[in-house]
Amino acid sequence: MSKQKIKIDIVSDVNCPWCYVGEQRLNKAIAQSGDKYEFDISFKPFELNPNIPATGMDRITYFKNNYGPQILSQLDAMNQRLQDAGAEDGITFNFDKLTAVNNTFNGHRLIWLAGTCGVQEQVANALFYSYFTEGSDMNDTALLTRIGLDNGIPAAELEGFFEGEAGKTEVRKMEQWAQAAGITGVPAFIINDKYLISGAQPADAFHQVFSQVAPILDEIVGEGGSCDVASGIC
Numbered sequence: 625m626s627k628q629k630i631k632i633d634i635v636s637d638v639n640c641p642w643c644y645v646g647e648q649r650l651n652k653a654i655a656q657s658g659d660k661y662e663f664d665i666s667f668k669p670f671e672l673n674p675n676i677p678a679t680g681m682d683r684i685t686y687f688k689n690n691y692g693p694q695i696l697s698q699l700d701a702m703n704q705r706l707q708d709a710g711a712e713d714g715i716t717f718n719f720d721k722l723t724a725v726n727n728t729f730n731g732h733r734l735i736w737l738a739g740t741c742g743v744q745e746q747v748a749n750a751l752f753y754s755y756f757t758e759g760s761d762m763n764d765t766a767l768l769t770r771i772g773l774d775n776g777i778p779a780a781e782l783e784g785f786f787e788g789e790a791g792k793t794e795v796r797k798m799e800q801w802a803q804a805a806g807i808t809g810v811p812a813f814i815i816n817d818k819y820l821i822s823g824a825q826p827a828d829a830f831h832q833v834f835s836q837v838a839p840i841l842d843e844i845v846g847e848g849g850s851c852d853v854a855s856g857i858c
Contacts, residue, residue: 627662628838635668635802635812636748638731638762641706641717644752646811646824648713653830661838666739667748668798669732670810673725678763680724709824710756721759731762733791734772736798743776750775 634650636643654663673686687695703719710717731751738747750771754760760767765786772782785791805814813821813830816837821829 627659629662629664630834630838631664631816633666633668633814633817634748635670635807635814636810637670637672638728638735638748638751639726639755640672640810641710641756642824643811644715644756645706645709645713646813647748647752648715649824649827650813650830652713653827653834656827656831657834661834665745667735667744668802669735669795670799670802670807670812671728671732672810673727674729676725676727678727680726680761680763683722683725686725716757718757718759722756723759724761726755726762728762729795730765730768730786732795733786734768734777736791736794737781737785738772738775738777741777741781746775747772747777 707717738744755762769782819833
C-alpha cells in the first residue's frame with residue numbers, strides 16, 4: 625500500500641523565535657509518524673518587520689517603538705519562556721547575543737533559492753540557528769552566502785545572487801499569497817491546502833491533523849485473490 629502524501633506549507637519569518645520552535649515541533653511529529661506518510665514540505669515567507677532598515681534596528685529600541693516602554697519590564701520573562709520551550713526541542717536561544725532586529729527579506733530570498741535546489745529545510749534551519757543561537761546578522765549577505773554554500777546550494781547559484789533580482793518577485797508573490805490566505809501571524813502551517821495550524825503547537829496537534837487529512841486504512845488480510853498492478857500477477 626502506497627503512503628499517503630501530506631503537503632505542508634510552513635509560513636514563517638527568520639527572526640521569529642516561535643517559528644523556530646514550531647518548525648522543530650513539526651519535525652518531531654514527522655519523526656514520530658515513522659513511515660506512515662510521505663511529506664512534501666515547503667517554506668513560505670512572512671516578514672514581521674518589513675520596514676526594518678537594511679542595517680537593522682537596535683532590539684530594545686524596536687520593542688519600545690512597537691510596543692511601548694512598558695514592554696521592557698516583560699522582556700526577561702518572555703525570553704525565559706522561549707528558552708524553556710526551546711530547550712525541550714533542542715533549541716538554544718541566546719537572547720543576550722541578539723542586539724538587533726534584522727531585515728529578513730534577503731534571508732527569505734535565500735530560502736526561496738534553496739527550494740529550487742532541494743535543500744530548503746537545511747537552509748531554513750541553518751538561518752534559525754545562526755540568528756537565535758549565534759546572534760548573527762540575517763541581512764549580512766556574505767554570511768547568507770556562506771550558509772547557502774554550507775547547506776547544499778551550488779556556488780554557481782549564489783554567484784552575484786544578492787546583487788541581482790532573482791527571488792525578489794517570487795518572495796513578494798508568496799507574501800501576498802499568505803496575506804490573501806488570511807495569515808496575520810507566524811508560524812502558520814497550512815496542511816494539504818485545507819487545514820491551518822496557527823502558532824507553535826505541540827506535536828500532538830500535528831498528529832491529529834495528519835490523521836484527518838490522510839486516514840490510515842486498516843487492511844483485512846484473508847485468502848481472497850487479488851491482482852497486483854506492480855507485478856502484473858493475478
